[in-house]
Amino acid sequence: MRTIKDYDDRKNEIIDAAERLFNAKGYEKCTVNDILNEVKIAKGTFYYYFKSKEEVMDAIVSRYTEIAAQRAERVLCLDTSPLEKLMHAFMAMQMKDQVHDDMLEELHKSDNALMHQKTLNMMVLSMAPVLVKIIEEGIEKKAWSCRYPLQYMQIFLASSLTLTDEGIFEQNTDSQKEIMAALISVLEKMLNVSEDTFMKAFMQNFG
Amino acid sequence: MRTIKDYDDRKNEIIDAAERLFNAKGYEKCTVNDILNEVKIAKGTFYYYFKSKEEVMDAIVSRYTEIAAQRAERVLCLDTSPLEKLMHAFMAMQMKDQVHDDMLEELHKSDNALMHQKTLNMMVLSMAPVLVKIIEEGIEKKAWSCRYPLQYMQIFLASSLTLTDEGIFEQNTDSQKEIMAALISVLEKMLNVSEDTFMKAFMQNFG
């Protein structure tokens, strides 16, 4: 019955299970007991590691955004053009990891609002500074110019994370594409490069 | 003990009380019983009018965004320049009505996530089309031009509503101003008008 594990291992075990369950059933619908059953531990053990259910979510969100920021940070040392770095940095945060294993997902909209908000918040806070570094490098190299680097990146991140989140706006593929095109266009304007410069580069790499 | 009221009156009474309480204590922390005490009704009465606590929130959000959209719509018939209409339309949605009567407010961040998300969602859906009309009028009158009217407005709305919401990002007055300036600057770029055109108009009216 009783299995003793290393502190960090056990803690990660709980975080992993919670992440799986939150993604599968939604934060609100997932109970602490669900997590206990998954990890095979008792109530007390759970609350030995976390002081609340919300604290587990915070741990998940932190881990998620830290990984994204680290990946983006690594792009900085790459030996490529600022534009390519920018694109790679954006790719770094698009890790819709979790296997979409369940069809219930559609219904979660209001069961994950808090998680979405926290993720958005952390993502903007941790990614914006990294993006700003890339923007500034591009300015030095005369690739582009930019009046409000930090604020523009915050605006870009906030709007793209919000509008491309299926959990918030249900949109068909076409309107998703239109939003993407508009977002790229806004980025071009923010950096004062001529129209479609980024769009072309984007299509070559991924289109 | 038993007071009978008109159906709509009673329903609005509940919505009003809930709105006050949700703003004061936060949605999660506000219990149905709190609402009952405020309105002086019994559980059964509440559930006679609403099938869930969340449904009351939906009613609040709907009423809120409908009023905002109506106000904005009314701006359309005004006899002013497209730029002024645009500014008035933005003002129309900035109704931070509720008196900030409590100091607990600071803590609510995570107690209102769902409400914020729903409001953002409805706001974008209902305001964007109205703004697009103004944009198109401006295009006709050669005040500006615009490549993706609807998408740009969605981007603008999503980012401004997210970044200026104190509940999500705690920012001091200075960074709030910087964000505002950057948002206005983005709008200028979206509509291809020269730098600071809107900023100047904005400062004249409100600065």
Added chain:
DNA sequence: TCATTATAGACCGACGGTCGGTCGAGAAAC
């Protein structure tokens, strides 16, 4: 008088969180 509508509040089950206590590995004492 009878049906419909509105109100009431006791009650329920589920859930997040608490609390007192158990277990066992290893350090310390003898």
Added chain:
DNA sequence: GTTTCTCGACCGACCGTCGGTCTATAATGA
């Protein structure tokens, strides 16, 4: 080498709260 002690990991019964249900009944009106 054995006993004692400490301490961190773990357990699960229990509790209070909360959203939601159910049934009774008062008021209305046809």
